[in-house]
Amino acid sequence: MKVPFLNTDTLPYCKGCGHSLIAKNTAKALEKLNYQPLDVIMVTDIGCHGIIDKCLNTHTVHGLHGRSTALGAGISFATDDPGKKIIVFIGDGGSTIGLQHIMEASRLNLNMTVVVHNNYLYGMTGGQTSGLTPTGFNTTTSFDGNPFEGYDICALSHTAGAAYVSRIMGICDFSDNLAIAFSTKGFSLVEVLEICPSYGMKLNPRRKLAEIVESSGRKPGEWTNNREPYELHQGQKNQDLLATLPLIKKGFKSYLKKPLSMVVSGSAGEGVQLSAGLISKAAISSGLHISQKGSYPVTVGVGFSTAELNLSPGHINFHGINVPDMIIVTSQDGLAHNRKRIEAMKSGKVFIDSSLEVPQTGADVIRYDFRSVGERNASVFAVFFWALKSGIISTESLFKVIQDEGKGDKLPMDKIKDALSKVK
Amino acid sequence: MQENKKGMQTLTDASRLIIESMARAGADAFIGYPITPANLLYLYGSQRMPLMLAAPDEITTLQWMSGLAAAGKIPVTATSFPGYALMIESINMAYMMELPMVIVLVQRLGPATGTATCGAQGDLSLLRGQISGGHPLPVLCTSSFRDCWTLPAKALELAVNLRTPVVLLTSKEMVMTSKSFDISVLPEIEKVERKYYDMKCDGKYKPYKPTDWVPDFLPVTQSKHQVRINASTHDQLGLLQHSTEEAMNNTRRLEEKIVKRAHEYTWYELDEMQEANTLVVAYGITTAAAKDALGQLRAEGEKVSLLIPKTLIPVPEVYAEIMDSYSKVVVAEENINNQFSELLYGVRKPRNHRFVGSMGKMITPQQIIEEVKA
Numbered sequence: 001m002k003v004p005f006l007n008t009d010t011l012p013y014c015k016g017c018g019h020s021l022i023a024k025n026t027a028k029a030l031e032k033l034n035y036q037p038l039d040v041i042m043v044t045d046i047g048c049h050g051i052i053d054k055c056l057n058t059h060t061v062h063g064l065h066g067r068s069t070a071l072g073a074g075i076s077f078a079t080d081d082p083g084k085k086i087i088v089f090i091g092d093g094g095s096t097i098g099l100q101h102i103m104e105a106s107r108l109n110l111n112m113t114v115v116v117h118n119n120y121l122y123g124m125t126g127g128q129t130s131g132l133t134p135t136g137f138n139t140t141t142s143f144d145g146n147p148f149e150g151y152d153i154c155a156l157s158h159t160a161g162a163a164y165v166s167r168i169m170g171i172c173d174f175s176d177n178l179a180i181a182f183s184t185k186g187f188s189l190v191e192v193l194e195i196c197p198s199y200g201m202k203l204n205p206r207r208k209l210a211e212i213v214e215s216s217g218r219k220p221g222e223w224t225n226n227r228e229p230y231e232l233h234q235g236q237k238n239q240d241l242l243a244t245l246p247l248i249k250k251g252f253k254s255y256l257k258k259p260l261s262m263v264v265s266g267s268a269g270e271g272v273q274l275s276a277g278l279i280s281k282a283a284i285s286s287g288l289h290i291s292q293k294g295s296y297p298v299t300v301g302v303g304f305s306t307a308e309l310n311l312s313p314g315h316i317n318f319h320g321i322n323v324p325d326m327i328i329v330t331s332q333d334g335l336a337h338n339r340k341r342i343e344a345m346k347s348g349k350v351f352i353d354s355s356l357e358v359p360q361t362g363a364d365v366i367r368y369d370f371r372s373v374g375e376r377n378a379s380v381f382a383v384f385f386w387a388l389k390s391g392i393i394s395t396e397s398l399f400k401v402i403q404d405e406g407k408g409d410k411l412p413m414d415k416i417k418d419a420l421s422k423v424k
Numbered sequence: 425m426q427e428n429k430k431g432m433q434t435l436t437d438a439s440r441l442i443i444e445s446m447a448r449a450g451a452d453a454f455i456g457y458p459i460t461p462a463n464l465l466y467l468y469g470s471q472r473m474p475l476m477l478a479a480p481d482e483i484t485t486l487q488w489m490s491g492l493a494a495a496g497k498i499p500v501t502a503t504s505f506p507g508y509a510l511m512i513e514s515i516n517m518a519y520m521m522e523l524p525m526v527i528v529l530v531q532r533l534g535p536a537t538g539t540a541t542c543g544a545q546g547d548l549s550l551l552r553g554q555i556s557g558g559h560p561l562p563v564l565c566t567s568s569f570r571d572c573w574t575l576p577a578k579a580l581e582l583a584v585n586l587r588t589p590v591v592l593l594t595s596k597e598m599v600m601t602s603k604s605f606d607i608s609v610l611p612e613i614e615k616v617e618r619k620y621y622d623m624k625c626d627g628k629y630k631p632y633k634p635t636d637w638v639p640d641f642l643p644v645t646q647s648k649h650q651v652r653i654n655a656s657t658h659d660q661l662g663l664l665q666h667s668t669e670e671a672m673n674n675t676r677r678l679e680e681k682i683v684k685r686a687h688e689y690t691w692y693e694l695d696e697m698q699e700a701n702t703l704v705v706a707y708g709i710t711t712a713a714a715k716d717a718l719g720q721l722r723a724e725g726e727k728v729s730l731l732i733p734k735t736l737i738p739v740p741e742v743y744a745e746i747m748d749s750y751s752k753v754v755v756a757e758e759n760i761n762n763q764f765s766e767l768l769y770g771v772r773k774p775r776n777h778r779f780v781g782s783m784g785k786m787i788t789p790q791q792i793i794e795e796v797k798a
Contacts (some may be wrong), residue, residue, distance in 0.1 A: 074491015
């Protein structure tokens with residue numbers, strides 16, 4: 001038995017409302033295309049158009065005001081079955097608040113059709129001006145006529161990349177026009193023009209639809225883009241994010257007996273986060289537990305770059321660092337970012353580049369020319385220096401990390417080794 | 425997992441664990457919009473999930489997720505407050521439509537855009553009040569790296585079993601800090617088993633007719649039974665109603681399914697010490713400080729217990745029962761208004777309750793120790 005798309009002849013709209021015609025023509029167009037009702041997913045939202053759901057024998061999804069295009073897009077992403085048809089009903093008000101969703105679906109050329117019920121105002125809420133209301137059109141919120149031009153929703157959708165866009169007068173039989181849109185591969189949008197009998201007609205007496213359309217400059221028409229419809233293009237995927245994590249073998253010893261907090265700080269682009277990673281991995285290979293986090297301004301390529309590390313022979317719970325036990329500072333940016341911390345240190349060690357002013361501090365201060373190996377490598381060299389001087393982890397453990405990760409070619413290791421050999 | 429590598433450490437952040445956990449549990453898609461401090465989750469999501477979509481904003485994110493969920497997929501996303509704020513109306517929609525999904529909310533310092541790279545625990549009150557009508561939406565909170573492995577999968581399972589969005593609450597310091605970690609200790613994660621309405625049934629499918637409070641699911645992409653999904657007040661068929669008895673029962677059921685089945689997802693840790701009179705309560709990022717504080721206090725001979733709530737909303741009744749059995753309770757959370765206690769007791773907090781709060785800085789073990797001793 002053939003199931004009709006509409007389960008009633010009595011549609012829930014005001015007398016003379018174009019929405020009834022859109023529903024009937026939609027059903028007719030789908031029948032012409034031989035769709036079965038349950039091959040069709042109708043997505044509607046808040047607005048008079050949305051009360052059609054109960055009259056439909058299709059699947060129905062009734063969402064939020066203006067969001068039906070995005071909701072329909074989500075369904076479209078989920079299915080590549082060409083036998084399914086996703087149709088979105090939306091009003092001119094919904095198109096205003098949900099304009100981004102229409103642009104996005106057009107840009108991606110998703111397999112779906114949006115039917116814009118443009119009756120030039122918000123009907124359900126009392127006849128207010130929408131973004132698609134044309135200049136001079138009276139609404140309950142613009143009695144002297146809308147002073148602004150409405151959006152050209154067709155031009156916007158077409159420009160964004162929709163495969164097929166059309167604007168039609170919502171009169172008589174326009175099922176063939178809808179059928180073209182419904183059978184388009186990719187994104188299609190049909191703007192159906194109508195006048196709301198409850199507000200539009202009363203507030204604009206003696207004006208006819210044809211004249212309004214003519215004066216608005218938004219005439220019926222068709223626009224196409226010869227584009228391939230959306231197809232899922234996903235890059236290479238990891239099958240397991242844990243499998244790609246390198247396991248760190250224990251190959252070194254550390255004589256650290258209690259937790260140590262430390263900060264490495266310098267300038268962006270000078271290897272601070274890289275050197276913190278070296279410490280972390282070398283410490284793990286030395287049997288220590290670590291925590292590591294970075295801190296830098298939102299403009300990641302400029303200004304300070306700071307890393308906070310905790311090293312411990314036992315499990316680390318709390319990883320926050322207020323005043324560290326040790327700090328390595330290799331540039332003015334790093335010093336400015338950590339001056340208060342250095343001043344607050346009552347003990348511990350400060351490893352600071354010899355070009356920098358040393359703040360008042362209770363920590364032992366070790367000054368050295370870390371930037372002698374080049375500013376881009378200052379932090380890495382300082383970390384080797386720190387390992388050598390502090391003995392917390394060995395320089396061999398740091399070299400091993402560099403070797404294992406193949407970073408040897410990117411760092412001037414000979415220069416760093418040479419500089420390290422000169423450290424007394 | 426990695427049996428042969430037992431005991432070997434790796435360096436990882438918790439964002440990686442969260443995404444891998446959800447992927448193994450059966451998440452189909454990650455829908456993302458960039459926002460700090462949730463960007464690592466986005467990055468890993470794009471590397472791991474079968475489908476990754478870059479949405480143009482967070483409203484679209486939730487709408488796309490809802491469309492995917494209506495078609496039978498399980499989508500996930502991650503954001504922080506500014507993005508979450510945009511999502512809320514759509515989360516209400518997904519809640520009303522009864523669509524499964526997981527939203528990872530990474531807390532940062534507010535209000536508004538606040539400080540994107542500063543941690544916080546300031547969004548709990550928002551989460552409790554986010555559904556119009558006051559209905560609770562399940563919120564689970566990670567308090568350790570291990571939680572970042574186990575709870576995301578449980579969140580996904582809960583979302584499917586209860587047909588609801590679920591929030592996995594975490595914070596900047598939890599997901600952006602790397603730690604040495606032995607991944608061989610992580611338990612296996614089973615793929616969530618989805619149950620559908622029996623397609624062989626010839627009777628009329630009612631999309632919102634519940635079995636054990638939750639309706640049987642069918643995707644809108646099948647062709648045997650008509651599916652109506654509705655964000656407005658609706659009856660069991662999914663048809664829009666004003667306030668009929670059937671529709672009101674359905675709206676009431678949305679709350680009931682979350683509350684009546686709460687026993688299925690009441691997760692917490694209780695480290696009890698015999699004869700302890702003081703209880704420390706901490707969740708999320710503050711748990712680490714509480715554990716260190718407890719270690720020090722006990723080393724000094726203090727008798728203290730620790731409650732770590734994992735299920736935050738709906739608030740399991742057992743929390744108040746536990747707290748009421750101590751003569752002194754210290755609640756530590758990184759906000760300035762003691763949102764967890766307010767969730768339990770409103771503005772009339774018991775007089776034996778003390779609060780350790782902070783703004784813009786992690787709570788330290790010392791702060792908790794001082795309050796326990798005070």
